[in-house]
Structure formats: C-alpha cells, structure tokens
Amino acid sequence: AALWDDGTPMQITGTEYLNDLGALLWTTPLQYVLMFGPLVIILLTSAMWRRLPAGAALTGFIVISALIGVSFSGLALTYTNGSIAQMFFATSAGFGALSLFGYSTGQDLSGWGSFLWMGLFGVIAAMIGNIFWPSGALSFAISVIGVIVFSGFTAYDTQMIKQAYSDQLNPDDRMRLAVSGALDLYLDFINLFRFLLALFGQRE
Numbered sequence: 001a002a003l004w005d006d007g008t009p010m011q012i013t014g015t016e017y018l019n020d021l022g023a024l025l026w027t028t029p030l031q032y033v034l035m036f037g038p039l040v041i042i043l044l045t046s047a048m049w050r051r052l053p054a055g056a057a058l059t060g061f062i063v064i065s066a067l068i069g070v071s072f073s074g075l076a077l078t079y080t081n082g083s084i085a086q087m088f089f090a091t092s093a094g095f096g097a098l099s100l101f102g103y104s105t106g107q108d109l110s111g112w113g114s115f116l117w118m119g120l121f122g123v124i125a126a127m128i129g130n131i132f133w134p135s136g137a138l139s140f141a142i143s144v145i146g147v148i149v150f151s152g153f154t155a156y157d158t159q160m161i162k163q164a165y166s167d168q169l170n171p172d173d174r175m176r177l178a179v180s181g182a183l184d185l186y187l188d189f190i191n192l193f194r195f196l197l198a199l200f201g202q203r204e
Contacts, residue, residue: 054175061183068190075197083202090200091193098151099185102158109159112152119149139198146195150188157184 052060075084102109126142161181169177 052176054172054179057176057179061179061186064183065186072190072194075194079197079201079203083200084197087193087197087201091189091196094151094196095154095189095192098154099158102155103162105155105159109156112156113160116149116152116156119145120153123149143195143198146191147199150192150195154185154188154192157181157188161185 123142123146126138126145130138130142161177161184164177164181165174
C-alpha cells in the first residue's frame, strides 16, 4: 500500500488500501486533470468535432472514453459496490426512456438546446466553485440540476441525431455522425449516472 507522509498506509475502507498508482491519481493535483480533462477536451473540440475526419473523431472518442473510465475508478473509493450497481441500472432505465421519448415525440426539442447549455455551464461553474468553497447544500443543488440538465440532453441529443441522419450522406459523413452522436449520448449517460449516484448513492 502507498503511505501517507507520516508513514501510515493509505487506507480507504476497512479492508482496502491505495496502491502507488491510486495514490498518484487521487492524492495529487492529477485528480483534477482526470476530473476535468475529458470536459476540457470536449469543450475545446466541440466546434470542430463534426468536421473532423471519421478516423480522427473515432480516435478522440476512444481517448475521451479512456480518460472518463480512469476518472470513474474513484467512484469505487467513495460508494459501495451495491450502490454503484443500483444506480447504474436505474440510470440505464431512465436513459432508455428519455432517449425513446426524444426519438418518438412529435414535439420539436430544438428550442431546448440553449437552455440546456446554459444549465450545463452553470453546473460546471458551480462545481469549480465547490472545489474551493465546499458546501453540502451546493453539492446537493449541483446534483439535482445536473440530473435535470442531462435528462434533457438525452432526449434532445437523440432527436438531433435522428434529424441529422439521412440516407443521402456519404459513408464518411455517416461515420462521423455516428461517432459524434455516440459521444453525445455516452456523455449524457455518464453524467446522468454520476449525478444520480451523488444524490442517492450509499457512501463507503
């Protein structure tokens, strides 16, 4: 096990300890790179994402997914395994229902976009503020708003993908749309899961 400065092992639960890699990832400033790295990449590349060659877009998707996978390893340090499993299945059910609504509804959801993005940037700003000035009430509010925002994004993104698809697209454009659409829905699911877990997850 890795050791604290006073020589004691880095114990995280009654029977679990951080190894040297875990200590590097979660007790140094690198934790913030893992937390915000995927988001920064997405924000910096979002304007050009749909113009990237299909191969580059797929590579970017894989890199972002890998970063998010590493960052999510920290959830096992915070929540019980049973709680993580319960919230995963609850998120899957909710995500499926919301995506089905977005796909099948006759209502035009395009007007939701600006409000959802405003909500997202508000959540990001609040999360950054909560790092420097921690507040339980603010954390709860962030999680509630996060669930609402990404529930909306799930339905919205599904409809936008449906409307953008056309049999007239050439293979490269079709592949690019598939990758960008998969990334949008993947991020919706992951963030919905994260905020639901923060609200209802049982901590270690």
